[in-house]
Amino acid sequence: MTPKKALNYAYYPGCSLHASAGEYDLSTRELFKKLDIGLTEVPDWFCCGATPAHNVDELLSLSLCAKNLELAEQVEGDLAVACAACFSRLKTAQHVLAESDIKRRQVEKAIDAPVPLTSNVKHLLDILARDLGLEQLEQAVTKPLAGLKVACYYGCLLTRPTDVPNLDCVEAPTIMEDILKAAGAETVAWSHRMECCGANFTLSRPGVVIQLSHAILDSAKEAGADCIMVACPLCHGNLDIRQKEIEGVYNTEYAMPVFYITQLVGLATGLGADKLGLDALIVNPMPLLKEKGLV
């Protein structure tokens, strides 16, 4: 076997992971520790502007991302990003600024520093599947998620926008499924893997979110999934937190736990429920996990 190379990353959690998605942050740190992957939080990072900024002011949104990219330079290693929205924005900003000299000059003036255009921005999925590698991951698995049928949910941001160099195939990605298979789980083929859940309309237009997220939950259930796995705090918010409400509106019952990727992979590597923040999930995953003998 080739000796393991040391993996170290600059970590950009994004606002959600420090607030509503604390369990994503916790499980990420724990899992990476378990896998011997170093994470050093980028000092003084701030919000990337996520969805609102680029709808209001392109220069602002590009500058926010550029500044974060610049801050990340202080830490050695590629930039690890957990949130799909942050990931999409940081990648897009890099791409846009590399393509347009004029915009780059404006942004550099705004942040008063050069923009690192070639630094590697990586989503956690990328790190697990490619940097660490599926083989290594498989070796780290001590408690395979046998018998768990998972609907891997990409949502709209993980592989979009389509013209930016992307994490995986824009239309038919498999990276989440690959990781989960390495963790011993079963994945289901379903129709709404990449539909939008309504993202941050959850506050301004909840009706939209309820309709869209309902379709997603419905399709996962129809495909026979036990649970859904996400890699984005926005998706999680809509599918998990709003699930009860959706059930009420449509008069159905899903009881479909929605896990973060790091929680499921964490379980497979033998981390306990307390280290993965499973108690922070709204739809209680314990009955399902007990039934499958996973806790």
Added chain:
Amino acid sequence: MSRIGVFICHCGENISRTVDVERVAAQVGTLPGVAFSTDYKYMCSDPGQGLLKKAIQEQRLSHVVVAACSPRMHEKTFRKAVESAGLNPFLCEMANIREHCSWVHEDREEATRKAIEIVGMMVERVKKNRVLPTITVPVTKRSLVIGGGIAGIQAALDIADCGHEVVLVEREPSIGGHMAQLSETFPTLDCSQCIMTPKMVDVANHPKIKLYTYAEIEHVEGYIGNFQVTVRKKARSVDEDKCTGCGVCMTKCPQKKIPNTFDRNLGMRPAIYVPFPQAVPNTPVIDRENCTKFKTGKCGVCQKVCGPGAVDYEQEDQLIVEPVGAIVVATGFDLYSIEEKPKGSPIKGYGEFGHGKIPDVIDGMTFERLASASGPTGGKILRPSDGREPKQIVFIQCVGSRAREKGISYCSKICCMYTAKHTMLYHHKVHDGQAYVFFMDARTPGKSYDEFWRRSIEEEEAVYIRGMVSRLYQKGDKIVVMGSDIAVGVQVEIEADMVVLATAVQPQKGADTLAQKLGISYDKYHFYSEAHAKLRPVECATAGIYLAGACQGPKDIPDTVSQASAAAAKVMTLFAKDKLEREPIVAKVREAGCVGCFYCQKVCPYGAVEEKEIRDRQGNLVKVVAYVNPGVCGGCGTCQATCPSKSVELDGYTDEQIVAMIEAL
């Protein structure tokens, strides 16, 4: 001392509006070597040319410069005029003072000065012109047609009807191409087979046509009028002369479950087969990959049952050399498939459409087979998955076409019309069914085309939704089509029983390899390039090779047939003479200077450069130099620009001439 005549054209007002032509004439008249100069309103007109001829004779001119429009327009005209006055035509040059001067300038003073300089340059250049003799090459009056679809068939019949021999080479076991697969054809809804099969029979019976099916082009050598084409006749395993076409072998073959590609894999066929019942020739072929005899050595049933003893397992590929004078390329098209694309392909698949995993999502050609009376369902529209009649059917246009992000930006041209046709065929067969069409815009230019399209909406009640489909997915036994109606600005979802994709028209697989064998050029999509988009639409830049049909770009049947006849006409024009006259603007190698690096050979787009051995009197090899075959040279001058030792020069464009022009500035 040269006696140059300069003729300045007004081009109506095109030139004289901005250029003071009289002053130009007066000024260049003083240049050394100019014996005569004048201006005239329309130099290209009959009196204009008369003036030129008269001046040549009366003034005993040795060279001529016509300052007028672009040489692309009238160089031939003036060279002919000069020739009829007794001078070598290549002693006449044109100075372009229209496109290069009057049209692009407003200031009369500046334009006039520039015109004087341009004409002055040409005066210096023409002094160095040499008398060039016209090149003649013999013509073999036989032609090769590659591809046995409607384009190849039409071209072959037209040429053969004029009494010239034609060699028709088709890759498949039968001629007929895609047109034989179609159901009815737009805009008149006549049955494709009914208008196609008689032509196929004509080809097979024509005394002047030599038909090779199940054959490919192996190798091409030579040049216009004198090509040597090697044809690989693949082993059919059935002797064409002995076979009577009775078909017993096919019924007795124990292998019956091979997907029928002619039916777009909807039906099955045996290992010994003819692609379809009306095939020409009606001789079966053994598909060796799927034949038990070839795979395991056992079986041999077909040989036993064949009365005339035509089945021959030992048959081998044959290589046949055919000398021809002209080549018509008619290799046709293929459809973009939404299956996952192989890695490295520049064209991406349609993941959102399930990468072709949903059985009732089919392409337009498959629908043709379903709708065709000779198809796998006998013309009934039935779902491939369960044989039920679809009551809601969705057609999606522009799948892959006009989709830059998928790697194809062109319009496939025929899909608007065939989708309209499909909605009609569907409604004629499923009276209580509803057809929906997602479209970007309807492009129906063509005789009776728009009326046809309107009919599909007004009479057959197809619902047209302007907008693209973002994705489809299977839900139970339905296919949910999610799209947008941009006319109303709403999202639409249709639960369909079947979906038909109008996928992009692409060139045949291997189009690039064939082009390399022929030495013709192709665009980034691998469609073959014509010599000039408007004025030479059926000729290749390589002399003697012509294009017909969809190998040059998406085309419908009427356009294909017209182009095929045009290509045939071009071939006949070529065959009208016994010797071929060619412009002598070709490259020549100065053997003393040539060092034999053959850079010129590498860059020559026409493949005109050959190797030539130089031997001394004892026959010992001294060196190998380049030799430009004048029959093949296209006169582009690339070799001249490349040659490091300046040993190859294009006649009519020698360094000496170019330097003279520059020095005149």
